[in-house]
Each structure stands twice: as C-alpha cells, then as structure tokens.
Amino acid sequence: MPRGVTRVGALVAVALFTTIAPGLNPAVAVAQDGARPPWAPAGEPGSPPSDPGKPDKQYKQRVKCVQSGVEGHTTVSSNQIQDIPWGQAHLRLDEVHDYVRAHSEHGKIGVNERTGKPLKVAVIDTGVTKHPYLQNRVTAGGDYVQSGDKGKNGLLDCDGHGTQVAGIIGANPKNPDIGFIGVAPDVQIISIRQSSQNFSEKTEEEIKREKEAARAKREAARRQAEARKRQRENQQKIDELQRELEKERQNNDGGDTGASQDSGQRTQGSSSGAGNQKTLAQAIVRAVNKHNVDVINMSVDACRPNTGSTKPVSDEERMLRAAVHYATERDVVVVAAAGNTGGACQQNGVPIQGDPRVTDPNEPRTIVTPPWFSEDLLAVGAIDATGSVADFSMHGPWVSVAAPGTDIISLDPAKGSSALVNVMFEGKQAVRIQGTSFAAPYVAGLAVLVRQMHPELTAREVMHRITTTAQHPGAGDGRDPFIGHGVINPMAALTMTLPEEIGAKPARDVALPSSMPPPDNASPMPVIVALAGSGGGLLALGCTMFAVHTVRRNRAAA
Structure with a gap:
C-alpha cells in the first residue's frame, strides 16, 4: 500500500481490491499471452492524420480570460503560498531531486544526459501563460x-x-522559502493550445456579420487611402505654388530672406468550447514531427457510453488512436489523465439501476479516450491525501498507474x-484544485526523469519501468481498475534494477507445496493391532x- 495510507483506508482498499481482483485475472492473462485485452480497441491503429497546424473551425471567445484576485472563473493569489504540497512530499521529490543532481553529468533535473540540453515535454492543453517560475523554458x-x-x-491560457499542468511538470521557483517545485524543474515545456472552455464555435450569423464587418473595414481603409492620396496631391500643388511665389518674391526683392516655414499640416494614417479528438490527434502529430518532444502530457478526455463493441465508433477516435500509436x-x-466523473463520464463499476455492467471490469459502462488506448500510453488515475482512490477518478481496465490529484498547488x-494558487473560483465559490488532470503531469515529469537517468530505454521501456516499480495494489495480479499497477514510486523508477534489464x-x-508431509499409504495392520489391543484392554x-x-x-x- 502507498505510504501515508490510514489503517481504515488500507482495510477498505484491500477489501475492494480483493473483491474485484478475480474479475481482472482473465484480462491480464490474455495481455501477458500477447493477445489484445477484451476491452481494448480491435484492429490495427492505422495511419495518423495530417497536421494543418490551425483550428478546424472558427471559434469565438465567450468568457473573459482568467484573472488574479477577482471572482468569476478566476484564480485567487494574494499571499504567496509556501507550503509543500502533500503530493510532492508523498512522492519524496526532494530526495529524488537530490539523487538526480548527484548522479547527473550536468547537475540538472530534466536534461538530456548526452547533450546537456533540456528534455522536451509537450503540454497539449489550454495553453501555457508565461510565468516567472518557468523562466524562459516555455516555447510556443x-x-x-x-x-x-x-x-x-x-x-x-484563458482557462487557467x-x-x-505545466507548473507541476517543470516549475522552478528557485526560492528555498517556497515548498512547491515541479517534478523536472529544468525541462523545456512546449505549449500547444488544443482546447478551451472559454471559446465556442461561431454561429453562421456571427460568421456572416464578421465577413460584412471585414468588408466594411476594407472599404473604409480604401476610402481613407484614396483621401490621403488626394490630400497628398493637393499638398504637392500647394507646395509647388508656394515655391513659385517665393521665387518670384526673391526676384522682386533681389535677395534671400531665409528658409520659409511649411504651413501645411500632413494628415497621419489612423487605425481604426473549442477543441475535439481530431485536433487532439493533430496536436500529437505536431508535437512529434515539428517539435521532436520526448514526452507528451494530455490532461483532456472524452467520454461516451460503451456500445458493446471494441472498435472505435468514430473517425475522430480512429485518428486519435493512430496518433497515439504513431507517437x-x-x-x-x-x-x-484517466478522466473525472460527471456528465457523460459515468463511473465504471458503480451500480446504476437498470444497468447490469457493474462488476466485470472488461465490460466498462463508459469508454474514456485517450485512456482507452493504454496499450500505447500511460493512463493516470488520482489518489487523495489518505492514499485512497480519489472519488472523482474514473475507473477502468485501461488505468495504468495513479498519482496525487487533490489539494493541488501550482x-x-x-x-x-x-504567485502560486491552490484554489479556483466557480462562480463566487472558491474550490480546491483537483482532478486526474493534475495527477497526469506527475507521471509525465517522472517519465522525463527516467529518460534522463536511463537514456538507453525506449518509450515503451520507460512506460514499463514506471508501471513495474509502482506500489502495486492488494489485488491477486497486482493490478486493479482503480489505480492500475499502483501509485508511482519515483525513486524506485530511477534506481530499481528490473530482471529483464539484466537478462x-x-x-x-x-504454486508452492504445503509444509505438511505427504499422506502415507502404509499397511493398515498397525491400526488394526492398536484397535484390537485397546478393545482387549x-x-x-x-x-x-x-x-x-x-x-x-x-x-x-456374609
């Protein structure tokens, strides 16, 4: 069990894991045999989409961008937060950072050991606003x-x-009085804005009005240009007449009186929810082809009901799966991120009246993408400060590992x-920052550290090292649909020697034999003699x- 788990939480977790484990064994056995698990998408991933590098639709901003210290979907940042986040302490990041510095050729955390240059993490999200704690390590x-x-x-980053997310991966306050620090504080962040809740698609009427406004603006500019041209021509004529008059006056006076002042005044020119799985797939291709990144973090999900088929049901799903496999x-x-409950994301494994799919992890009620494609990625669930599974974290057989996802500081x-923040406003109510969105960057940051300390490993080998060294749950096969292979263990991921890596x-x-001796099939005569003797006595x-x-x-x- 993870460190920090309470006794009650541990007992409850063990009970849950023991109950669900028998249903997981078949899926794991199939996966180990090299076959695709029954819940995984069928068929081959296919070819990734081309990347136009621009929005697929026209979007309009409906909500103001996030601001500090005011209400209305904004952050609060009055006094600087100095506390060490519990998740950071739980993962022992201070010790991990000391280890990396001591064993790195360059004494930095999140760099390529061969070149000394920062490793690159693509944050495909709502954008990243430059912040002093990211220094100059953020690239458009x-x-x-x-x-x-x-x-x-x-x-x-209008949404905030x-x-x-980027802060959890790579922030570096460089201030000993501040407890918060990113997992890989010297890494390079590549920000790709793929989605926003503050934007939505423009209506046909809005597009028509904008086109009319653009035409009117072009016409006004044309008229202004013509007016300026006529004014310049008139001014030239005035200047020419003034020069002729001055020349005539000089001839009449017989002498030069000095430079004349131009009385004409010259007129100066006057200047009068977005994103989908398709653009997510395109952003992945862009991160790979254009930016040559080492790690990609996606804290965005889409949910739909399970139709009973393991094939992607839309072109967007097929494109996203192909892009993930391509990367x-x-x-x-x-x-x-494994996803949060709510709306279309109905929790898997929880009884709902009229729905029999509550116990079989291979028949989830809700499909979550991109976690569904966990054959090619790490799908991250969330735990809370007790070490238990966070109540909002989506369950599913595709969950790979888990990380802290509550009471976030970033x-x-x-x-x-x-500044740093630990709350966001929803209307006028301040709520603490939480979600699998913020558990995923802990794992992305760990992937950076593994790539730094084990540069010989491929992407799949890095993923295997992270899942193998996780703190496995109390399930029969060491994996469950709540936290996957377990809560990540950064120090073990960096230092543990895996059997396959040394051959x-x-x-x-x-199945070990019992400690009792095997049964003896000797002659029954001693027993007969003993019984006869006892009877005679x-x-x-x-x-x-x-x-x-x-x-x-x-x-x-007598």
Whole structure:
C-alpha cells in the first residue's frame, strides 16, 4: 500500500481490491499471452492524420480570460503560498531531486544526459501563460483555438488549466522559502493550445456579420487611402505654388530672406468550447514531427457510453488512436489523465439501476479516450491525501498507474502573475484544485526523469519501468481498475534494477507445496493391532471391575 495510507483506508482498499481482483485475472492473462485485452480497441491503429497546424473551425471567445484576485472563473493569489504540497512530499521529490543532481553529468533535473540540453515535454492543453517560475523554458508550440497571433501560438491560457499542468511538470521557483517545485524543474515545456472552455464555435450569423464587418473595414481603409492620396496631391500643388511665389518674391526683392516655414499640416494614417479528438490527434502529430518532444502530457478526455463493441465508433477516435500509436512508435512517452466523473463520464463499476455492467471490469459502462488506448500510453488515475482512490477518478481496465490529484498547488495562470494558487473560483465559490488532470503531469515529469537517468530505454521501456516499480495494489495480479499497477514510486523508477534489464527471468506465480508431509499409504495392520489391543484392554478392565463388584457384594451378604 502507498505510504501515508490510514489503517481504515488500507482495510477498505484491500477489501475492494480483493473483491474485484478475480474479475481482472482473465484480462491480464490474455495481455501477458500477447493477445489484445477484451476491452481494448480491435484492429490495427492505422495511419495518423495530417497536421494543418490551425483550428478546424472558427471559434469565438465567450468568457473573459482568467484573472488574479477577482471572482468569476478566476484564480485567487494574494499571499504567496509556501507550503509543500502533500503530493510532492508523498512522492519524496526532494530526495529524488537530490539523487538526480548527484548522479547527473550536468547537475540538472530534466536534461538530456548526452547533450546537456533540456528534455522536451509537450503540454497539449489550454495553453501555457508565461510565468516567472518557468523562466524562459516555455516555447510556443501551436494553437488549435485561434489562428494567427491572437492566441500567441499556444502562449495564452484563458482557462487557467494548462499553466497549472505545466507548473507541476517543470516549475522552478528557485526560492528555498517556497515548498512547491515541479517534478523536472529544468525541462523545456512546449505549449500547444488544443482546447478551451472559454471559446465556442461561431454561429453562421456571427460568421456572416464578421465577413460584412471585414468588408466594411476594407472599404473604409480604401476610402481613407484614396483621401490621403488626394490630400497628398493637393499638398504637392500647394507646395509647388508656394515655391513659385517665393521665387518670384526673391526676384522682386533681389535677395534671400531665409528658409520659409511649411504651413501645411500632413494628415497621419489612423487605425481604426473549442477543441475535439481530431485536433487532439493533430496536436500529437505536431508535437512529434515539428517539435521532436520526448514526452507528451494530455490532461483532456472524452467520454461516451460503451456500445458493446471494441472498435472505435468514430473517425475522430480512429485518428486519435493512430496518433497515439504513431507517437509511441517514434519513441515518445505519452501520458493521459484517466478522466473525472460527471456528465457523460459515468463511473465504471458503480451500480446504476437498470444497468447490469457493474462488476466485470472488461465490460466498462463508459469508454474514456485517450485512456482507452493504454496499450500505447500511460493512463493516470488520482489518489487523495489518505492514499485512497480519489472519488472523482474514473475507473477502468485501461488505468495504468495513479498519482496525487487533490489539494493541488501550482502556478497562478493569470497574465503577469508571479504567485502560486491552490484554489479556483466557480462562480463566487472558491474550490480546491483537483482532478486526474493534475495527477497526469506527475507521471509525465517522472517519465522525463527516467529518460534522463536511463537514456538507453525506449518509450515503451520507460512506460514499463514506471508501471513495474509502482506500489502495486492488494489485488491477486497486482493490478486493479482503480489505480492500475499502483501509485508511482519515483525513486524506485530511477534506481530499481528490473530482471529483464539484466537478462534475468521476471518473477512469476508458482504454486508452492504445503509444509505438511505427504499422506502415507502404509499397511493398515498397525491400526488394526492398536484397535484390537485397546478393545482387549477394555474387556479386561470390565472383567476386573465385575469381579471386584462380586466380591464386595458377597462380603456384604456374609
């Protein structure tokens, strides 16, 4: 069980794991045999989509961008937060950082050991606003919400989500008085804005009005240009007449009176929810092809009811699966949040009236993408400060590992802020930051550290190291649909020697014999003799007692 689990939480967790484990064994056995698990998508991934590098639709901003210290979907950042986040302490990141610095060629955390340059993590999210604690380590990676410079090519975070994700991965306050620090504080962040809840698709009427406004603006500019041209022509004529008059006056006066002042005044020119699985797939391809990243973090999900088929039901799902597979095959570690309950994300394994799919983990009620494609990525669930599964974390047989996802401290995403935050406003109510969205970047940061300390490993080998060294749950096969292979253990992931890496056979379940000796099928004669002897003894005892009783009776009669 993870460190910090309460006794009650541990007992409840063990009971849950023991109950669900028998249903998981078949799926794991199939996966170990090399076949695809029954819940996984059928068929081959296919080819990834092309990347146009721009939004697929026209979106319009409906909600103001996040701000500091005011209400209305905004952050609060008055006094600087100095506390160490519980998740950071739970994962022992201070010790992990000391280890990496001591064993790194360059003394940094999150760099390529061969080149000394920062490793690259693509944060495909709502954008990342530049923050002092990210220094100059944030690069504009692309924008699928706004075209051109309006969205600053990924460096505008109106929602305040991507900046906080990036902070968990790579923030570096460089201040001993501040407890918070990112998992890989020297890493390079590539920000690709792929989604936003503050934008939505423009209506046909809005597009028509904008086109009319653009035409009117072009016409006004044309008229202004013509007016300026006529004014310049008139001014030239005036200047020419003035020069002729001045020349004539000089001829009449017979002398030069000095430079004349131009009395004409020159007129200066006057300037009068977005994102889907398709653009997510395109953003993945962009991160791989254009930015050559080492790790991708996606804290965004889509949910739909399970139709009973393991095939993707839409072109978007097929494109997303192909993009994830494409990235992994090109040596990129892909990390995705497992998803939060609510709306279309109906919890798996929880009884609902009229729905019999409550116990079989291979028949989930809800399909969550991209976690559904966990053959090619790490799907991350969330735990709370007790070490138990967070109540909002989506369950599913595709969950790979888990990490802290409650009471989050990270960067204030408001433009111009240098503070940290631990709450967000929903209307007028401040709520603590939580979600599998913030558990995923802990795993993405760990993937960076593994890639630094084990540069010889491929992306799939990095994923295997993270799942193998996790703190496995109390299930019969060491895996369950709540936290997957378990809560990540960064120090073990960096230092543990895996059997397959040294050519040894991995451990496997073996039925051991009982400590009792085997049954003896010897002759039954000793037992017969013993029983006969016992019977004879009882008969002799009976005769003796009869004789004594007879003697006593005769004496009494005499």
